Amino acid sequence: MRISTGQIYETSAANYQRNYAKYVKTGEEVSSENKLNTASDNPVGAARVLQLAQQNAMLEQYANNITIVNNNTANTETAMTSIITALQRASELVISSGNGGQTDSDRLANSQELVQLQSQIMGLMNSQDANGRYLFSGSDSAQPPYIRNSDGTYSYQGDQNGVSLEVGDGLVLNSITTGWEAFEQAVNTTRTSATLTRPAVDDGKINLSSGSVSSTSTYNASYVAGQPYTLSFVDGPQMLITDNAGNDVTADASTAGKFDYASSASQGFIFRGVDMTLNVNLSATERASADAAETALQNRTYQLTSTPSSISATRSPGNTSSATITQAAVGTTATEQALYNNAFPTGGAILKFTNSGYELYASPVSNGNPPVATGSGFGPQINAAGARFTVSGTPQQGDQFIIESGTHQTKNILNTLTDIITALDTKVDNDGVGLQKLQASLSSALGNLASGREQLATAISASGARQKAAIDQGVTNDMIKGNNVTESETFTKSDGVEAATRLTLQQNMLQASQQVFIQASKLNLFSQI
Structure with missing residues (x-):
């Protein structure tokens, strides 16, 4: 078989170019210490490295969420611990005031200190984070959770919704403690x-x-x-x-x-x-x-x-019918009152009408939560969870009514302190019976202060459990992230010694192919003239 001079030239040139390309690529690997510079270097490895990078990016977001959980827990725990300390001092003042040896002046001084403690506690309940968000308002963190009403009582303005954050694959944690959870569920012993x-x-x-x-x-x-x-x-x-x-x-x-x-x-x-x-x-x-x-x-x-418990009903502005609830009250029978105390949602309810009757849900309504009571018909009298409602007109499917309840089964600590302050301001010097009544009311109020501290301790425990879960998940996430980095480096990180040896070999091969190319280029008739 005859091989032309042109073929020999082209083959030598192609061999030289291949060796040169390998040499350049190995040189880049040595200088960058990275053996995966383009997807073509290792398509399977490149796909795996991308997958690992995406997972690590998600782990970084988890780490940010864990930081938020930890910061919120630290802020709320500090506030709640300070409130517990203030309530302990309030209890000491109440016990001291119940001492028969104290005078009206002594009790008035204790009352004035309780006023200061009440102001301090309200400030802690309305604590804000570094960004100005209220810690205990629930998902509506733009408004203060507690306000003082015109009648001197204190009420919660936040909601019961937590703020869920994903801190790991399949693990979602609530990142906040609501005022409802920390302060509104304290058992009212004075009911x-x-x-x-x-x-x-x-x-x-x-x-x-x-x-x-x-x-x-x-x-x-x-x-x-x-x-x-x-x-x-x-x-x-x-x-x-x-x-x-x-x-x-x-x-x-x-x-x-x-x-x-x-x-x-x-x-x-x-x-x-x-x-x-x-x-x-x-x-x-x-x-x-x-x-x-x-x-x-x-x-x-x-x-x-x-x-006596009390309830009220407010028509939702989105209702399609003009039906109203003209009367709402707790049933008068013993069975109805027991049912109301045990089944009616303490945080209020939503009465929704269907195509055949009505359903009563705990407020706020959450997807998947079943109704606490159901019934057929549209009135004029309907009963739900121990409550009676008088309906005027015919409700349509989808109509809703907001039901506010006052079961007196719970009482926030601000209102308890108001009751104590009012009692201590009553003059009972030289009034033995009045002193007995004062001592009885103070003894009862101590139960509310104790239940307030217990509720706070429960809330602190719950937030601490969430924080521990977040920290433990963070440790797991860091291990996964470290493993991902190690695996990724098996595809990307170059072995410096091996690459340098390979570079020397390829340099020698390049020089040899260069000599071959030079000799091959002389194989023509013109070089013989």
Whole structure:
């Protein structure tokens, strides 16, 4: 086979160019220490490196979200811990004020300090982060969570919605603590009353406290269903307690109705989850015998009951019909009241009408959450979770009504402090019965302060658990990120020694091919002339 001079030239030139290209590429690898400069260098490796880079970018976002969770937790925990400290001081002032040795001036000084503590606590509840966002307002962080109303009460203006952040594959954490979670779920222990029904004028011989709920479960299961109760004084003398059906339930009192009629000291007893205090203020003659005491206390009765719950209904402006709810109230039967206390959403509700009836949801309505109550028909009378509604007109499918509730089962600490301040401002010097009533109200308020601290401790624990989960996930994310970097470098990082050796070899090959090319270029007739 004959090979032309041109073919020899072209082959030599092509070989030289290939060797030169390899030499240049290896030179770039040595200088950059990167063996994957273009996708063509290693298509499979390039695809994997891109995938790892994308995952690491997501891990960086997770790291940012974890930082937000940690910062929010640190800020809210600092505020809540400071509030717990302030509430502890408030409790000390309340206990001190209940001391019979204090005067009105002493209690007024304590009241003034409580005013300062209340202002400090409200400021902490309305804490802001470095960007001016309110920490406890929920998802609506632009407005302060707490305001003082014109009537002197304090109310929560935020929402119950958390702010969810993804901190890992499949792991989403709430990044905030809402005021609803931290302050609005504190159990209200002062939601019962003892009202003198006979005689018409209180002569001070008996002082019966309003009571303090010490066991919410017993209160809901037993006390609510039997109210109102009648407490009277009978032979012995001793107390007789009857429920709303006239049944004798005295045995449910921890003292079985017994008390010391000869002592004016506070005598405590528990009735169906409610702690009550009794003071007997008889004269020396009346205390001289059981008969005299019985005569002094006969025809004296009290009504024991819970603070009545209240609800209101507001028509949604987006409703298509003109139907309205003209009346909203808690049912009056024991069954309805027990159902209301146990089932009606404490944070308010949304009453929605369907094509065949109505559904009651906890507010705010979230996708997937079932209704707490359902029913058929459109009125005019409908019942839901122990509440009664009177409907005027015919609601259409999709119509909604916002239901605000006041179950008195919870009470925020600002309003509790207002009650305490008001009580301490009452003058009781030289008024033994007034002092007994003050001491009873302060003792009951201590329960609310304690439940407020417990709720804060629960909120701190919950936020701490979220922070721990975020930190643990951050450790996992860092490990994944490190592994990704290591794997990526197997495709991209060059072995300096191997590359330098290869560069030397390719340089020698390039020089050899260059000599071959030069010799081949002389193989023509003109070079022989």
